Amino acid sequence: xxxxxxxxxxxxNIWPLIGNFLVKWGTYLTIVVLVIFFTIMTYDKSFxxxxxxxxxxxxxxxxxxxxxxxxxxGITISLTINGLDLSVGSVASLADSLIISAFVWYEFGLLxxxxxxxxxxxxxxxxNAFLIVKxxxxxxxATLSMLFIIEGVAMTYTGGGSISEGMPNLDGxxxxxxxxxxxxxxxxxxxxxxxxxxxVLVAHIFLNYTKHGRYLYVVGGNIEAARLSGIPxxxxxxxxxxxxxxMSGLGGIMLAAKxxxxxxxxxAGYLMPAVAAAYIGFSVGGSGKPNAIGTLTGAILMGVLxxxxxxxxxxxxxxxxxxxxxxxxxxxxxxxxxx
Amino acid sequence: MTGIEISFPGVRALKGVxxxxxxxxxxxxxxxxxAGKSTLMKxxxxxxDHYLGEIRIDGEVVEMRTPREAKKHGxxxxxxxxxxxxxxxxxxxxxxxLNILVNAMGGRQFVNWNxxxxxxKAILKRIGIKIDTHELAQNLSLAEKQxxxxxxxxxxxxxxxxxxxxxxxLSNTETKELFRLMKDLAYNHNVGVIFISHRLPEIFEIxxxxxxxxxxxxxxxxxxxxxxxxxxxxxxxxxxFEETYPKQKVDIxxxxxxxxxxxxxxxxxxxxxxxxxxxxxxxxxxxxxxGKTELSKAIFGAIPHKQGTLLLNGRVIQVKNPSQAVKRxxxxxxxxxxxxxxxxxxxxxxxxxxxxxxxxxxxxxxxxNKLERNHAKRMIESLxxxxxxxxxxxxxxxxxxxxxxxVGKWLSSNADLYIFDEPTKGVDVGAKHEIFELIGKLAxxxxxxxxxxxxxxxxLGITDRTYVMYDRKIVKELETAKTNEAEILFYSAGGx
Numbered sequence: 001x002x003x004x005x006x007x008x009x010x011x012x013n014i015w016p017l018i019g020n021f022l023v024k025w026g027t028y029l030t031i032v033v034l035v036i037f038f039t040i041m042t043y044d045k046s047f048x049x050x051x052x053x054x055x056x057x058x059x060x061x062x063x064x065x066x067x068x069x070x071x072x073x074g075i076t077i078s079l080t081i082n083g084l085d086l087s088v089g090s091v092a093s094l095a096d097s098l099i100i101s102a103f104v105w106y107e108f109g110l111l112x113x114x115x116x117x118x119x120x121x122x123x124x125x126x127x128n129a130f131l132i133v134k135x136x137x138x139x140x141x142a143t144l145s146m147l148f149i150i151e152g153v154a155m156t157y158t159g160g161g162s163i164s165e166g167m168p169n170l171d172g173x174x175x176x177x178x179x180x181x182x183x184x185x186x187x188x189x190x191x192x193x194x195x196x197x198x199x200v201l202v203a204h205i206f207l208n209y210t211k212h213g214r215y216l217y218v219v220g221g222n223i224e225a226a227r228l229s230g231i232p233x234x235x236x237x238x239x240x241x242x243x244x245x246x247m248s249g250l251g252g253i254m255l256a257a258k259x260x261x262x263x264x265x266x267x268a269g270y271l272m273p274a275v276a277a278a279y280i281g282f283s284v285g286g287s288g289k290p291n292a293i294g295t296l297t298g299a300i301l302m303g304v305l306x307x308x309x310x311x312x313x314x315x316x317x318x319x320x321x322x323x324x325x326x327x328x329x330x331x332x333x334x335x336x337x338x339x
Numbered sequence: 340m341t342g343i344e345i346s347f348p349g350v351r352a353l354k355g356v357x358x359x360x361x362x363x364x365x366x367x368x369x370x371x372x373x374a375g376k377s378t379l380m381k382x383x384x385x386x387x388d389h390y391l392g393e394i395r396i397d398g399e400v401v402e403m404r405t406p407r408e409a410k411k412h413g414x415x416x417x418x419x420x421x422x423x424x425x426x427x428x429x430x431x432x433x434x435x436x437l438n439i440l441v442n443a444m445g446g447r448q449f450v451n452w453n454x455x456x457x458x459x460k461a462i463l464k465r466i467g468i469k470i471d472t473h474e475l476a477q478n479l480s481l482a483e484k485q486x487x488x489x490x491x492x493x494x495x496x497x498x499x500x501x502x503x504x505x506x507x508x509l510s511n512t513e514t515k516e517l518f519r520l521m522k523d524l525a526y527n528h529n530v531g532v533i534f535i536s537h538r539l540p541e542i543f544e545i546x547x548x549x550x551x552x553x554x555x556x557x558x559x560x561x562x563x564x565x566x567x568x569x570x571x572x573x574x575x576x577x578x579x580f581e582e583t584y585p586k587q588k589v590d591i592x593x594x595x596x597x598x599x600x601x602x603x604x605x606x607x608x609x610x611x612x613x614x615x616x617x618x619x620x621x622x623x624x625x626x627x628x629x630g631k632t633e634l635s636k637a638i639f640g641a642i643p644h645k646q647g648t649l650l651l652n653g654r655v656i657q658v659k660n661p662s663q664a665v666k667r668x669x670x671x672x673x674x675x676x677x678x679x680x681x682x683x684x685x686x687x688x689x690x691x692x693x694x695x696x697x698x699x700x701x702x703x704x705x706x707x708n709k710l711e712r713n714h715a716k717r718m719i720e721s722l723x724x725x726x727x728x729x730x731x732x733x734x735x736x737x738x739x740x741x742x743x744x745x746v747g748k749w750l751s752s753n754a755d756l757y758i759f760d761e762p763t764k765g766v767d768v769g770a771k772h773e774i775f776e777l778i779g780k781l782a783x784x785x786x787x788x789x790x791x792x793x794x795x796x797x798x799l800g801i802t803d804r805t806y807v808m809y810d811r812k813i814v815k816e817l818e819t820a821k822t823n824e825a826e827i828l829f830y831s832a833g834g835x
Contacts, residue, residue, distance in 0.1 A: 210703075211705075218682060218685070222678070230661050231693070232660075
């Protein structure tokens with residue numbers, strides 16, 4: 001009798017701790033569990049190896065998530081000010097078309113082409129900021145409109161088709177422009193992975209260690225208090241949307257480098273995975289806020305899932321079932337406590 | 340209502356109130372802040388279920404434990420915050436008929452729109468108001484919203500209608516319209532109207548009987564033609580519990596800040612003239628809704644100006660937004676602490692540096708983490724903020740400590756002019772004292788202080804000079820040493 005009496009309060013004390021631990025590190029735990037699971041499930045008896053954790057496969061996973069991650073960082077920055085930029089996928093498509101056209105149609109060099117594409121992306125960011133900050137359209141609706149507008153702009157610009165080396169111009173004349181070889185390099189490992197890591201690192205430092213990052217969070221946390229603290233609120237909201245568009249543009253450029261041509265609406269598919277990665281990232285390390293490292297973790301989680309399921313020969317049309325389920329579980333660990 | 344008593348944790352809000360209203364009259368209920376007017380009316384409306392005492396209607400004892408019971412007995416209350424009672428994206432007709440739509444539908448599953456609109460129109464016509472019943476509630480003016488609520492009250496048979504400070508947000512013509520409606524209800528429809536107001540002239544204009552509450556007790560009941568404004572003010576004040584104020588003697592210097600003929604774009608305040616000298620604590624007194632908060636926000640650039648100039652050290656300055664105000668050396672501790680003053684989701688140290696982050700950044704705008712935290716630790720100590728560490732989320736601090744954080748964030752910004760808007764709201768006595776001391780120290784350091792409060796003892800306790808606001812204007816300037824509560828309250832209530 002005495003023993004049970006002693007045990008009960010102990011048990012009661014341990015559960016919140018475990019819950020807390022799960023909320024903080026649940027995402028990492030999920031990744032670890034998944035990696036172990038996939039490693040075992042894909043064990044190859046005939047060669048006695050674990051193809052899932054081979055270096056080449058790890059690099060493959062990182063390469064596959066690099067574009068999503070960079071775009072998700074854009075979303076993360078828009079989330080810091082309590083906005084959500086839905087136009088990121090379209091902006092990536094636009095930058096993708098712009099940079100390939102710069103090479104193929106206008107025979108630009110590497111740097112001018114990149115500047116050209118990023119400039120286009122930043123213009124969209126400014127337009128977003130104008131709609132949201134000046135015209136006061138709610139962020140979701142404004143960027144949703146922008147999603148359609150920019151999708152249309154990108155397709156109109158390319159004449160409704162894809163652009164690739166050696167294809168004729170819209171008016172039928174032959175193009176002579178080629179992609180710069182260095183540019184194609186950027187789409188391969190290790191460069192594409194390095195770009196991703198640098199973006200995450202820079203975003204992390206910017207958000208956590210500079211005045212501007214702090215202000216972004218303050219504006220997102222309580223816009224009225226921020227305003228009455230003398231923070232130029234509109235300036236920082238504008239900055240956030242410009243940075244979000246810039247990151248999406250960068251993602252589009254990486255996509256162009258990886259594929260080597262510009263396909264119609266190529267960036268659209270990155271919107272939802274990027275949103276998911278950014279939201280999963282909220283809970284990582286218990287920060288409770290949008291943050292760069294968390295976003296990377298979220299993207300890794302989804303990359304591991306994608307890769308593992310393919311290796312287990314789950315049919316491509318069923319993969320999303322598992323992806324969605326794991327996403328729900330990961331988010332449950334974040335929100336379960338907040339009742 | 341006889342022998343009504345009610346307690347809340349820590350306070351006995353009502354201590355045996357006897358209150359009687361006849362149908363067909365307009366009855367005023369008046370008292371200083373915290374006297375218990377609203378509490379008494381909420382009991383009548385069935386908001387609280389733990390009151391003691393008896394409520395009788397037509398001589399029969401009734402229970403008023405839920406809003407539903409109150410409604411059943413024909414009592415309706417129109418609260419001050421009209422927006423909480425309206426559904427903004429429903430039409431006027433639906434808002435008027437809401438009680439019936441909710442309670443009297445019976446087994447019917449479908450709404451008969453023609454019927455609803457016809458009924459709503461009939462009610463509006465009965466009280467002589469022209470509002471399109473198809474209009475959405477969110478597009479109405481404040482006065483119209485109030486009319487809609489009154490119309491809702493009349494959608495069912497009502498014996499008593501309580502109006503809790505209905506005139507505060509209304510313009511003169513709108514107030515006249517409301518009064519006409521009140522008279523119509525009382526004299527033509529035999530409704531007992533209970534009218535809560537801070538404004539003395541209104542009471543003399545429209546009411547027949549006035550009941551005066553003080554500290555949870557009825558101190559007097561008179562016919563309005565047997566009493567005058569001065570007597571009412573004296574009865575409202577009575578003798579009060581005296582607090583001590585740590586007012587230090589400070590030499591007052593040159594003029595620091597001046598406001599000339601300031602009017603805001605939305606006419607939140609009109610024609611404001613003010614002077615603040617170095618080392619001076621200038622009070623802004625006035626009742627709730629007089630425009631005090633609006634004035635402090637207008638000075639801080641948070642409400643756009645229509646005309647008028649601000650002068651700092653004799654030079655005209657532009658203050659178009661709070662960001663500019665901070666650059667000029669202004670600091671505002673706003674009234675709505677949790678909504679506007681502190682970042683509740685952020686730790687204490689981020690809050691303490693939010694208004695002066697430049698001090699803690701290097702040339703590349705990187706934050707010097709150690710410096711920031713050390714500063715936070717010093718602030719926590721010097722303001723004696725009770726928190727386990729500088730990493731604690733502000734949400735977990737008590738009201739008084741949150742307020743200290745809200746004040747503390749300005750202390751490093753080196754501001755010259757500090758505006759405090761109701762800084763002691765929801766703050767315990769000990770912390771109050773510390774906040775007063777802090778304000779005294781700022782004055783001693785030669786800063787200019789604008790102290791906005793509806794607590795008259797505080798105004799008298801710590802200010803050097805006081806402006807009294809009534810109906811969006813400054814109506815009187817008083818030397819604190821030569822005035823008293825009665826005089827301030829007299830001008831606050833629109834007395835002339």
